[in-house]
Amino acid sequence: METKTIDTHHIPVRYFEGGKGQPLVYLHGAGGILAGDPILTKLAEKYHVHAPLLPGYGDSEECGELRDMLDIALHTSDVVDALGLKDPILVGHSMGGMIAAEMAALAPHDYSRLGLICPAGLWLDDHPIPDLFAMLPYEMPQYLFHDVEAGTKLMTAGVALDDPEWLKGFLVQNARQMGMAGKILFPIPDRGLSQRLYRVRAKTVLVWGDSDRLIPPAYAHAWKKAIKGAELVSIAEASHMVTLEKTDQVVAALAKLA
Amino acid sequence: MKFTWFNLMPWPYLPDDFREKHRSVWVDIDSRLFDPAKSHEVYNSHMDLLEYASTLGFDGIGVNEHHQNGYGIMPSPNIIAAGLARRTKDVGLVVLGNSIALYNPPVRVAEEFAMLDCISGGRLVAGFPVGTSMDTNYCYGQIPALTREKYAEAHDLIKRAWNEPDPFAFNGRYNKLRHVNIWPRPIQNPMPIHIPGGGSVETYDFCIDNTYSYSYLSFSGYIRAKALMQGYWDRVAARNAPDASPYRAGFAQTICVAETDEEAERLYSEHVSYFYNRCLHVYGGFADAPGYRTIKTIQTGALSQYAPPGEGGYSKLTWKDLVDGGHVIAGSPETVRQRMEELIKSLNVGNIFCLLHVGDMPKEKCMYSTKLFAEKVMPKLRNMFPDYADDNRFWCKPLAKRVTPGISTNEMSMAAAVGGKD
Numbered sequence: 001m002e003t004k005t006i007d008t009h010h011i012p013v014r015y016f017e018g019g020k021g022q023p024l025v026y027l028h029g030a031g032g033i034l035a036g037d038p039i040l041t042k043l044a045e046k047y048h049v050h051a052p053l054l055p056g057y058g059d060s061e062e063c064g065e066l067r068d069m070l071d072i073a074l075h076t077s078d079v080v081d082a083l084g085l086k087d088p089i090l091v092g093h094s095m096g097g098m099i100a101a102e103m104a105a106l107a108p109h110d111y112s113r114l115g116l117i118c119p120a121g122l123w124l125d126d127h128p129i130p131d132l133f134a135m136l137p138y139e140m141p142q143y144l145f146h147d148v149e150a151g152t153k154l155m156t157a158g159v160a161l162d163d164p165e166w167l168k169g170f171l172v173q174n175a176r177q178m179g180m181a182g183k184i185l186f187p188i189p190d191r192g193l194s195q196r197l198y199r200v201r202a203k204t205v206l207v208w209g210d211s212d213r214l215i216p217p218a219y220a221h222a223w224k225k226a227i228k229g230a231e232l233v234s235i236a237e238a239s240h241m242v243t244l245e246k247t248d249q250v251v252a253a254l255a256k257l258a
Numbered sequence: 259m260k261f262t263w264f265n266l267m268p269w270p271y272l273p274d275d276f277r278e279k280h281r282s283v284w285v286d287i288d289s290r291l292f293d294p295a296k297s298h299e300v301y302n303s304h305m306d307l308l309e310y311a312s313t314l315g316f317d318g319i320g321v322n323e324h325h326q327n328g329y330g331i332m333p334s335p336n337i338i339a340a341g342l343a344r345r346t347k348d349v350g351l352v353v354l355g356n357s358i359a360l361y362n363p364p365v366r367v368a369e370e371f372a373m374l375d376c377i378s379g380g381r382l383v384a385g386f387p388v389g390t391s392m393d394t395n396y397c398y399g400q401i402p403a404l405t406r407e408k409y410a411e412a413h414d415l416i417k418r419a420w421n422e423p424d425p426f427a428f429n430g431r432y433n434k435l436r437h438v439n440i441w442p443r444p445i446q447n448p449m450p451i452h453i454p455g456g457g458s459v460e461t462y463d464f465c466i467d468n469t470y471s472y473s474y475l476s477f478s479g480y481i482r483a484k485a486l487m488q489g490y491w492d493r494v495a496a497r498n499a500p501d502a503s504p505y506r507a508g509f510a511q512t513i514c515v516a517e518t519d520e521e522a523e524r525l526y527s528e529h530v531s532y533f534y535n536r537c538l539h540v541y542g543g544f545a546d547a548p549g550y551r552t553i554k555t556i557q558t559g560a561l562s563q564y565a566p567p568g569e570g571g572y573s574k575l576t577w578k579d580l581v582d583g584g585h586v587i588a589g590s591p592e593t594v595r596q597r598m599e600e601l602i603k604s605l606n607v608g609n610i611f612c613l614l615h616v617g618d619m620p621k622e623k624c625m626y627s628t629k630l631f632a633e634k635v636m637p638k639l640r641n642m643f644p645d646y647a648d649d650n651r652f653w654c655k656p657l658a659k660r661v662t663p664g665i666s667t668n669e670m671s672m673a674a675a676v677g678g679k680d
Binding site: 062064071131137177180182183186187229 | 285396399402403407429431541542543544547548549550551552553556557620644
């Protein structure tokens with residue numbers, strides 16, 4: 001994966017690019033993504049992958065002009081345009097899935113293939129999503145991973161909570177990234193998408209970890225109902241970070257779109 | 259010096275095992291711990307204490323706004339202030355303040371503050387906090403990264419609502435109003451404004467640019483506040499403010515006075531412990547929603563004051579630790595005077611918010627401590643800043659002639675006056 005930058009109307013956008021094949025745009029979740037993420041590496045074996053960072057993520061510039069769902073969805077469409085892509089396979093994980101679905105609802109004729117990996121964006125009163133913004137780092141693995149112990153190891157690698165400089169860096173990164181995510185996810189990750197999903201015309205594949213404890217599988221069924229013809233692929237022994245826990249199976253499920 | 263007797267209004271019945279059984283005093287505190295019937299007495303005792311302080315020579319009596327909070331049962335400080343406006347005479351009413359980003363539309367604050375100013379005869383000292391992350395984001399659902407922009411807009415709207423004589427249209431990002439024209443209008447113009455802050459650089463600048471007083475409402479005492487307040491004064495100098503008047507700043511300090519140092523410990527240590535161990539037991543996940551503080555502020559290294567000091571936090575601190583560390587200024591009048599003098603000089607603050615009610619302190623003990631402070635400490639601290647004795651920019655300017663609330667004996671005989679039939 002190469003790290004590149006492209007100009008857009010609002011701000012220069014950092015993105016990772018790699019692989020050959022059909023163009024695919026991958027939108028990351030609230031936790032962000034690194035160039036070496038296994039899901040990108042795996043997808044790049046089959047597709048020409050573009051994974052733009054939302055402003056404020058990684059080392060990319062923040063953008064105060066993006067305040068709400070519409071701003072962010074249109075900005076992400078600007079990114080796709082700037083990359084010179086026409087009707088790429090549009091894939092999003094969690095918050096990225098919410099943005100991808102919004103884009104496909106806003107411009108139903110622009111996107112014909114949509115891959116949604118445990119997307120945020122709906123709210124079911126009977127299945128409240130845990131408050132990601134009120135979680136301490138050590139509480140997160142239980143919501144994000146099927147194998148909590150392995151997930152904890154993954155999340156705490158390189159963590160030095162007792163080093164003030166590390167902590168400052170962490171707090172700054174968290175404020176930049178989750179501050180941005182909060183514009184569409186805080187305090188409840190619902191910005192009215194359920195009223196607009198009827199507009200989506202894309203062939204849609206939903207991918208969900210069976211033991212997702214952040215956005216539980218009840219949501220998978222709500223999404224399936226909301227998007228006409230959507231196909232649901234459930235993955236056993238995986239939670240919200242299904243992209244890390246069962247990378248191959250996620251890629252296989254998305255192959256239905258190719 | 260301006261001394262304000264400040265009441266947080268803690269709930270006094272948090273159980274002994276509160277820390278162990280409950281994760282937070284704030285946001286998701288167990289509603290079953292609140293007893294409405296008992297609160298009748300709790301509210302009235304707290305208001306009695308505020309009224310009592312007004313008879314002892316304090317310059318102000320102060321209230322503030324918190325939501326879903328076991329140490330501050332005052333979601334609407336304006337309701338308390340309205341009660342106090344009628345029952346007190348000369349004292350400043352310090353409402354510190356209304357979290358203006360939470361009111362929809364914020365002209366509500368312009369109206370209510372104007373009402374308080376009119377009812378009290380110009381005794382209002384107003385505050386515009388951004389609000390803590392717990393209140394603003396977790397309880398009231400404001401998006402963290404947009405809170406400050408919304409706050410700034412609310413501030414501009416309120417100022418214009420007070421100042422513009424004719425109706426105007428306000429096309430804000432968060433407020434669309436076609437006819438802004440509040441009734442009533444405040445007596446004071448300009449209104450003295452205090453801004454509570456927790457170390458954000460933007461708030462320093464906001465105060466300096468608008469001639470507002472910067473208040474640091476900390477619970478960790480004056481020794482730990484030194485670096486933060488120095489940051490403020492450095493900024494005052496760096497931005498070429500016309501002066502460094504100590505009235506440009508305020509500080510909240512927990513204070514307990516008794517006849518002797520030993521008596522202070524005997525009388526107050528349990529209540530101080532209640533406050534630091536139960537009232538400040540805030541779940542870490544609610545301390546600071548990402549995006550609420552600016553990157554610039556985080557980079558200064560200021561941690562949220564709700565991130566408690568050291569391993570185990572406050573629960574490990576003894577009375578001696580808290581007193582020696584300056585979290586609490588406690589002891590005989592002479593001990594307290596010395597330490598208050600140190601506080602005032604080292605922080606260069608002209609406004610002191612005296613936290614003389616602490617935790618679950620009963621009314622009588624609080625009156626005892628308050629009276630000793632008012633009579634034996636406060637008079638000796640009055641003239642700390644003779645050069646700025648005339649600086650009244652940050653304090654209320656009441657009408658010279660004010661009414662006495664209540665029906666007078668003359669009015670009682672109105673029947674006679676109108677040729678009554680009695």
